[in-house]
Amino acid sequence: MTSAHRVVVLAIDGVYPFELGIPSRVFGAAGGRYEVLTCSVDGRPVRTNSDFSIAVEHGPEALRTADTVVIPPFVTNPLPREVPQAVVQALASVAPGTRLVSICSGAFVLAAAGLLKGRPATTHWVVADLFRASFPQVALDPDVLFVDDGDVLTSAGAASGLDVCLHIIRKDHGSAVANQVARMCVVPPWREGGQAQYIQHPVPEATGSGTATARQWALENLHEPMTLTDLAEHSHMSLRTFARRFTEEVGMSPGRWLIQQRVDRARHLLETTDLPVDEIAGQVGFAGGTSLREHLHAAIGVSPLAYRRTFRGALTPTH
Template identity: 55%
Template structure:
């Protein structure tokens, strides 16, 4: 804590900074206030080499503070930078950034926004921990750092004092979570209202991911898959699919897994979910009607499937995505 009793937040930025992510931290933490309107946080931006820091836009940011401010921080947040998205450039500043993070005192809270998680991972700070990042980068994070338990379906994670968040706007969810943890729901809700954002978003980032199945062409299951898509609202059986493929049920199941990576039942459920998402986004059909049209049968069954896969109800999904695109 500072001499004024403020929780000290330090934001460690790098060249290629995404300005929105820096703005998120300053906006949310500096507007958090106590019962008498008193400030609760101080926020300081720092960089390995003080001075003009480039962004991924047409303007720069002048950062006066170097890594020395990290030594007094209670919370350190690492936003994303453009280098995170180019494998051959990633780690270009690994040495200075790792040296900067070495100044963070034991017990300080560490957090990343979006692909800032790659910085924490490179410094060995996510080993053995659950973490996330932007859904487009989760597979790469997992491949580079198999010691990390990468969760691609959530908006943020917290594991023993180290927090990570998904894509850019999930940084808002992460910061509100930290404020809520520090000072309670009332303070966090007031910050959210002042910023005109929801205090808590339902579900995870799975609902924001386009999930088409890469369909193989000219394969032994093509006729079966075409039949299934044409009869999505009907009770399609394995025997129906096997008949269309001119194969036994056992052979069809084996070929389906080889060619699509899924069992016939998994593939069919996935197709029904994707069609339900499209209808929720583009039509005003009631949930029960959509469930019947895509083959879930009942609205209850479709609601359960949405909860299991996307973490939200069909109604919440429609409210979020109606008219988007």
């Protein structure tokens, strides 16, 4: 039996307790596939941003043994453009090729250490402008829940730490394991949309109805052709009003949302069935296999065959 993948969480003074606990809670629910350790830069207790401190069991030497390092957010004013020397020394002990993960403003640590230079990344939308001004060499995308750039993953605020940890499990062990972990943690295995749906906007005036009914109808009929007019009719709105309300409620346009749902449904079928690509395309409402290939590649950068090989191959074959 292979040894468990070691995840080491680096707790920095001022750490947010919720995000600090996410890796242990999520990876710990994966049936022994991961071992999670928590360390500080000096092995001493760590202040949290709340009214208590946390005693950790490990010092920076744990980072040398990590397969994955996670950096949760912490309170500091201002957020760091330069990494404290103790953190620099701790991160220097991480072996080359170790997977690095940040949650929320933990991305500031990776960027200040020069580990995000020339890479795509994200962070909490509230500090996105500050991040962009501080690290212009990083390709910041503030609209997504997380960014996977291979050996470096960054995530947005708070609960997006759950999203990125589940995504890592999905990559490592396939959707069946990730879905089971999500059920154990009572969270969705995959959240639609990005940070745009959580950014503060003026509250729209109530009209007595929303677009949820149209979205539910669309999800039940993805295999059918549908237009913006069809969706608007199911919400009893004009096209213009529907498009505006939909974007306010969901954080993206109806057309983009519909494509995303079709791609997500196609991914599920690629993972869980042996159906041909053309048949899957028909079941999710794409015009054909070519259209599915184009949309899947645009969404996640791989072909249906490569996607199926990755996620079906990660699962234990059934007979």
